[in-house]
Amino acid sequence: MLSNHIQNGIETAKLAWSRLPTSEETQSSDPEPGSGVNGSKVESLDYEIIENYAYREEQARRGKLYIGYSVMVKWFFSLLIGIGTGLAAVFINLAVENFAGWKFAATFSIIQHSYFAGFIVYMLINLALVFSSVFIITQFAPAAAGSGIPEIKGYLNGVDTPGILLFRTLIGKIFGSIGSVGGGLALGKEGPLVHTGACIASLIGQGGSTKYHLRTRWLQIFQSDRDRRDLVTCGCAAGVAAAFRAPVGGVLFALEEVTSWWRSQLMWRVFFTSAVVAVVVRSAMGWCRSGNCGHFGSGGFIIWDISGGQEDYSFQELLPMAVIGIIGGLLGALFNQLTLYITYWRRKYLHKKGSRVKIIEACAVSVLTSLISFGLPLLRKCSQCPNLEENSGIECPRPPGMYGNYVNFYCRRDNEYNDLATIFFNTQDDAIRNLFSAKTFHEYSAQSLLTFLVMFYSLAVVTFGMAVPAGQFVPGIMIGSTYGRLVGMFVVNFYSKLNVEEGTYALLGAAAFLGGSMRMTVSLCVIMVEITNNLKLLPLIMLVLLISKAVGDAFNEGLYEEQAQLRGIPLLESRPKHYMRRLTAKEVCRNQKVVYFSRVVKVADIVSALRGSKHNGFPVIDYGRNGETLVIGLILRSHLLVLLQSKVDFQHSSLPSGSRDGSLTVRHNISEFVKPVSSKGLCIEDIHLAPDDLEMYIDLAPFLNPSPYVVPEDMSIAKVYNLFRQLGLRHIFVVPRPSRVIGLITRKDLLSEENEESTTVELQSTSV
Ligand code: ATP
8 A cells, every 4th residue: 555655646756855945044953962971962762663664564474473472572581681680780789898898897907006007098999999980981881970860761761872771881880880889989889770770671682782792693583762662661670679679669760760651561571570680689698698798798788677666656756757858858959959060060171171080080089088988987086885785786886897887986995986987987888777777875976967967968969970880879868867867866855755766767868868859759668668678657758758859849850850951861751841832833843944855866865965964854755646745754864874885775767666566675674774772873974885876766665654743733832742752752744734634533443343353354465
């Protein structure tokens, strides 16, 4: 049918490519400049199925068996993603815990003799680790810097930032995280794990890495952007599930925070992947507990079991808890704003000067962090250890950094501990465990908590945006739990008759700060419950999250949205802006001069069109019997480049190709048109054509998308926006009002059995 339609009324291919005249000869408006890593341009993905002739032929060949096979492979891939991400998380944790363990053990043994020498060793180890991280990022994998969540969010929203899902990015992310987290910077490994999961998913989806010759053919089944999108969603959920040992939190994180399109089949697969991760991580933990993994034992993975804490809460406590929510919203919004300014300044002035500046910057921040975390506890007075109950699980004192609890650091007596060192001079997981601790004595002074809050908040702001892999979850939890505990101390004194736990307030503070900064609600709530193993606190966590999100929203956007904007990632949020209701499609396209091709087009004209514009999609027109113009479809730039490079479709004649009955010939396999994921792909400068080639013609009919989405010129941009967002489109044609209607389709037509039967018959006859 398609070929008949195209064949109808073709006289000669006229104008090859040209500009449809518009009333005003002005330049087409450029979209907001998107510059991803290294200033490379972000590009939209083709989530729409290009139903061209090659695709239709292939669909007709596929039977029910193939559908069953592809479903099975999808589940198998989900399993592989779960296993891969789980193992990557175990490896990162194992390395971080061991590096941190060795660092603290070496420092502690030296400070027995000299605190200055101890500091030098501590600082140098941190510096070496941070240097390794920033070196990997600047020299090998620039796309692995930061948490990667804004870029992955962009990818799932339909925008590809070059390099984010490459094999080298995965390697950079894993080893870079080990250096930056092990080096004691004010950042976490959880965001990078989401990116790691996404990279693993994408690599599995494309059957490995082409560049590094690590590719297997039998895995190369899902090659469209759409299929990869589903796999990357599974990878994101797996990353969160691995980072927090929170499988349900992982599923909800993918749903609430990163994806733009969701459907029930995907939910099942994401759920399965998260469950696999949970099993892998738990098995690895079990094995490590028996001492097989050096310093990595029960710590490392975030799980702060605070069961045994506050059993119940009273009505009066709701007020201070609401205050925690408000402070969380304010501090979170302030964090977003400050990091936005600093990142902007960095990108504009500092990072432009090259990788040497990035390395110096990271090293300077590392020295500063070491100085603060080692130096400030030296200024604190130590406190007497209380008489702790036996089997309470708490030990006091302990040498610094030796598996948490109360650290004896620069104390005169053996039974004293330094409360500031207990937070600063420890791994972040141990520090948080201490801050969340319940049923203990009032071990922190307000002065120490305040000092830590101010210092760590400032460090986290400065560290954010450096050229190292960096997550914001753990710094957020540290900041939130510190101020939460401060509020808790006040509440304990105020409501002395109630059974109030400071640890509970620390937990609520952590939830509130994360809610105020990241603006997640459901997923964060479930993650907090999963990592603390305390279901009783669920209503309280919900309360503070709702308040902190509402307060934060009053000031600015969430952390990831702001960072995405700053990086030039054009995210389409779930709802169109209000002004869009008044604007029509015609008004938006007013100044455009449409660049289009005729059905049979001269090679030289394609080349000059591709060189002369950066557009990624072009309408293709044909001429009816009476000479009227027919828009027969949309051709993608990437497909044109494949045709130019392969040359197999070049013809001498300017008449349409194909046989007499009108059917078209396709000499390409559909996989040849697949653009490599997250890399630049072909560009016109890579293609070299001889002068004779330029005189040839190509018939575009077999390769174009004959059914692009079309909207009438009067449609409001709000409606166009919803179409784009909900269908994951890349191009929409704006056309004048159609002259006639050939039919109407309603819900019942879509479900009609008659349609199904007729399609089956048609398919059978085509495959014969
Ligand atoms: P993508 O989302 O595919 O990465 P883009 O918006 O970055 O695309 P272009 O395809 O070059 O880049 O689009 C830039 C502007 O040009 C847009 O405003 C768009 O409406 C317009 N445009 C796109 N394709 C054409 C075309 N074939 N002719 C005329 N204008 C076009």
